[in-house]
Amino acid sequence: AQKITQTQPGMFVQEKEAVTLDCTYDTSDPSYGLFWYKQPSSGEMIFLIYQGSYDQQNATEGRYSLNFQKARKSANLVISASQLGDSAMYFCAMREGRGFGNEKLTFGTGTRLTIIP
Amino acid sequence: GAVVSQHPSRVICKSGTSVKIECRSLDFQATTMFWYRQFPKQSLMLMATSNEGSKATYEQGVEKDKFLINHASLTLSTLTVTSAHPEDSSFYICSARSAYSYEQYFGPGTRLTVT
Numbered sequence: 380a381q382k383i384t385q386t387q388p389g390m391f392v393q394e395k396e397a398v399t400l401d402c403t404y405d406t407s408d409p410s411y412g413l414f415w416y417k418q419p420s421s422g423e424m425i426f427l428i429y430q431g432s433y434d435q436q437n438a439t440e441g442r443y444s445l446n447f448q449k450a451r452k453s454a455n456l457v458i459s460a461s462q463l464g465d466s467a468m469y470f471c472a473m474r475e476g477r478g479f480g481n482e483k484l485t486f487g488t489g490t491r492l493t494i495i496p
Numbered sequence: 497g498a499v500v501s502q503h504p505s506r507v508i509c510k511s512g513t514s515v516k517i518e519c520r521s522l523d524f525q526a527t528t529m530f531w532y533r534q535f536p537k538q539s540l541m542l543m544a545t546s547n548e549g550s551k552a553t554y555e556q557g558v559e560k561d562k563f564l565i566n567h568a569s570l571t572l573s574t575l576t577v578t579s580a581h582p583e584d585s586s587f588y589i590c591s592a593r594s595a596y597s598y599e600q601y602f603g604p605g606t607r608l609t610v611t
Contacts, residue, residue, distance in 0.1 A: 416602075422587060424540075424602035470539065482528065482593060484600065486539045 382406065383471050383487035391493050392461050399446070400456040400490050402471030411475045413454040414484065415445065418468040427469075430454055458492075466494045499523055500592050502603035509580055510611055517575045517606045519590030525570035526592035530600060531563075534587040546573050580610045 384403045392398040404413065415427040430438045430445045438445040446455040458465055471487040499522040509515050519529055528547050532540040544560075546552040546567035554560045562584075564576040573592075577584055587607050591600040 422589070422605040422607070424589060424591075424605075426599065426602075429599070482600065483530075483542060483545065484540075484591075485542075488539045 381487075382485045383473050385471055385487035385490050387490045388488070389491045389493070391495055394463060394494050394496050395460055397457060397459045398461050398465075398492065400458075400469050400471075400492065402454045402456065402487060404452050404454060404471075404473050406452075406473065406475050408475045411473055413445070413447070414472040414474070415443070415454075415456045416470045416472060417465075418470060418489075420467070424470075428456065461494050463494050463496060466492060468492075498594075498599075498601045500526075500590065500601045500603040502590055502606050504606060505604060506607045506609075508609045508611060511581055512579055514576055514578045515580055515608060517577075517588055517590075517608075519573045519575070519592065519603050521571045521592045521594075521601070524592075524594045526573070527570065527595045528593045529567055529573040530591045530593075531565060531573075531575050532589045532591070534589060534605075536587075540589060577608065580608070582610045584608065585610045
C-alpha cells in the first residue's frame, strides 16, 4: 500500500481563490510527522508546513494551513488567496517514528498546481 | 539560515564516465544527509542516508557500488555516479539535517544528463 497518496495529479485554480491539495497517509506508527513541500520549475524543494501526529491544533504558516484529520489519516494543504507564484508542484511527505534515525521521508506523487490569472 | 548547496547544478557526461555531486550545508553542521533521485514528473525517491563518519545506508534496489556516497565531514557529502549510463540521467537532490532538528533542508538539486 502507498504510504502517501495524492490523488490530484493536476489542479487549475483562479487567482485569489483558496485551494485545497489532498493528501492521505498510511502508517501504524503512533508517532509521525507530515510535511508539505513546494517544488517550482527550478527544482528546489521549499518547505511549507509541518504537522506532528501529537499536535492538537492544525498547523498554519501564513497563507498555508494544514487540515489535519487524524481519524481519516488525511493532511490536506490549504492555500488561501492564491497567487500566480503559487504555481508549482506540491508534495506531501511523511516521517514515521520518533527520534533521530527515523527521519526518512516518504513522498507522495505530487500535485501540479496552476494558478490562472 | 539552514542553507544547503549542491554543485554542480547541471552536468552532462558521456556514458561510462563517473560524475561527482557535492552537497554542502553552509551554515550548520549536518550530522545526517540524504540523497534523493527524481525522474521527470515523478516524486522524490530516497536513495541513501549518510551519517558523518560512517557508511551510508542504501535503500532497497539502489546499487551501492554504482552510487558511492561519502560523508567525510559535518558539512559535506558527495555522491559519485560511477560508470554512468543514460538511464542514470535524473535530478539528484540532497537534504541535510542538523543534530538539533528533525527538519531536513534541501539543496537546489543537480540535473545529470548522460549521453
